[in-house]
Amino acid sequence: MIDVQADAAHNRMVVTFVAEPGLAVDAAMAGATVATERIDLRHHRGEHPRMGATDVVPFVPFADLPMSLCVDLAHSFGARLWKELHVPVYYYGEAARRVERRELEKVRLGGFEDLVGHIRDPDRAPDEGPPEVHPSAGATAVGARIPLIAYNVNLKTADLQVAKDIAKAIRASSGGLPNVKALGFELADRGLVQVSMNLTDYRVTNIWKVFSAIRDEATRRGVEVEASEIVGTIPLDAAVGIIKDAVVDPAFRMDQILEKRVWAAE
Amino acid sequence: MIDVQADAAHNRMVVTFVAEPGLAVDAAMAGATVATERIDLRHHRGEHPRMGATDVVPFVPFADLPMSLCVDLAHSFGARLWKELHVPVYYYGEAARRVERRELEKVRLGGFEDLVGHIRDPDRAPDEGPPEVHPSAGATAVGARIPLIAYNVNLKTADLQVAKDIAKAIRASSGGLPNVKALGFELADRGLVQVSMNLTDYRVTNIWKVFSAIRDEATRRGVEVEASEIVGTIPLDAAVGIIKDAVVDPAFRMDQILEKRVWAAE
Numbered sequence: 001m002i003d004v005q006a007d008a009a010h011n012r013m014v015v016t017f018v019a020e021p022g023l024a025v026d027a028a029m030a031g032a033t034v035a036t037e038r039i040d041l042r043h044h045r046g047e048h049p050r051m052g053a054t055d056v057v058p059f060v061p062f063a064d065l066p067m068s069l070c071v072d073l074a075h076s077f078g079a080r081l082w083k084e085l086h087v088p089v090y091y092y093g094e095a096a097r098r099v100e101r102r103e104l105e106k107v108r109l110g111g112f113e114d115l116v117g118h119i120r121d122p123d124r125a126p127d128e129g130p131p132e133v134h135p136s137a138g139a140t141a142v143g144a145r146i147p148l149i150a151y152n153v154n155l156k157t158a159d160l161q162v163a164k165d166i167a168k169a170i171r172a173s174s175g176g177l178p179n180v181k182a183l184g185f186e187l188a189d190r191g192l193v194q195v196s197m198n199l200t201d202y203r204v205t206n207i208w209k210v211f212s213a214i215r216d217e218a219t220r221r222g223v224e225v226e227a228s229e230i231v232g233t234i235p236l237d238a239a240v241g242i243i244k245d246a247v248v249d250p251a252f253r254m255d256q257i258l259e260k261r262v263w264a265a266e
Numbered sequence: 267m268i269d270v271q272a273d274a275a276h277n278r279m280v281v282t283f284v285a286e287p288g289l290a291v292d293a294a295m296a297g298a299t300v301a302t303e304r305i306d307l308r309h310h311r312g313e314h315p316r317m318g319a320t321d322v323v324p325f326v327p328f329a330d331l332p333m334s335l336c337v338d339l340a341h342s343f344g345a346r347l348w349k350e351l352h353v354p355v356y357y358y359g360e361a362a363r364r365v366e367r368r369e370l371e372k373v374r375l376g377g378f379e380d381l382v383g384h385i386r387d388p389d390r391a392p393d394e395g396p397p398e399v400h401p402s403a404g405a406t407a408v409g410a411r412i413p414l415i416a417y418n419v420n421l422k423t424a425d426l427q428v429a430k431d432i433a434k435a436i437r438a439s440s441g442g443l444p445n446v447k448a449l450g451f452e453l454a455d456r457g458l459v460q461v462s463m464n465l466t467d468y469r470v471t472n473i474w475k476v477f478s479a480i481r482d483e484a485t486r487r488g489v490e491v492e493a494s495e496i497v498g499t500i501p502l503d504a505a506v507g508i509i510k511d512a513v514v515d516p517a518f519r520m521d522q523i524l525e526k527r528v529w530a531a532e
Binding site: 002003018062063147207208211225226227228229230232233234235236239240242243246247248249250251252256257258259260261262263 | 268269284328329413473474477491492493494495496498499500501502505506508509512513514515516517518522523524525526527528529
């Protein structure tokens, strides 16, 4: 287990574990079993959208494992979740079986309460199990995806509109950088504003590209970047990508990281 | 063994291996024994300065090992080199026993041929063994140091003077960036020039700082950076330092590299 995050406001726990492929499904089932026993969504409140006691289970390839393996793990886990715990499953991301279910937000839209009323709609039918939510545990989104990167850039201004405008300029949904979700926020206690982002494919748009774009947009508005913040972990591959672009070294490879070479030799 | 580099012009082989501290000295002795048996410096020619069949043996701490351990390993190896193979030893870097021997270049200045004539000078006395070179194997520099980084930046001009001027502006010896050695070269076949560097302490001056300084110097001269080239390996720590500075994320830590966290948990 390499990371656990939980807080009262979200009333939600995010557990990150690393396992050999042969053990990953068993480990996820162990977690889902406890969640199904102990969490009753009919009495659950929290700020974060959710539709299940085990809300979302993404399988993420580590190191050189192929995505196809994680898709297989997701389908194997989803089948067991229905068969053993009677929780219906929606596949998303690379494991999606319907093109409109690739995005988690669309799968989970409206959350548990909405799903209870609409699971019998033809377009809401689960990928595993009949169209009926588990009474207390709801339904689970099971997927396969590359690691997401959470990244924020703080700007030396108190003008929220600047952050909102820059977020709009760079996000994919309004024609900005591909695979970038961005919102503008106030950091009121610091007198700054923040562009807060999720990078959904760092191989396409990495942190350096986003940082540079925001800095350019800020400069055009006469605003300076205060600092940036990489939230949580990033894969070594993403770190290498940042360096390649930042110092214009197109040949720089992961294999040039000493630790990678040593660990690979072990 | 994680890297071997050799070429006819230099007539020299650089072997990089990783070993647990308890095995490192034995492994280095095994290499030095073969070199002493097979290489006769009286008949050896090559472009690179050298004074020994086993020319230089630096012990470099990996991951979280302390430098003091590498200093101990260097002294233990040096004592055995003299005792078992009768090769005199000069300690350099962090293992130096005289302040004027901290720099390898000063220890090795003039090479084997010069040392044969001057080893009896009081300031040339070896740190291990009497003032007499091994007839065929010369003498060996044994040290402890952090990893060096070799780094080049190519400029979009054929004017060698630009590279020489920028190298001078940024190198430590003429008042530029600390722990930076730099020279200007022509890349004649490509119509470019290159600032070629060694960074002797990436914790003080990292690749990003050097890249930025060269780009600024080039811009002032109306010249563009074509690309840069990180040669060989860099420690993960150095990669993290580049990212911290490039995207202005002062809090970014090695622990945020996913692989580091996973490998540390194993």
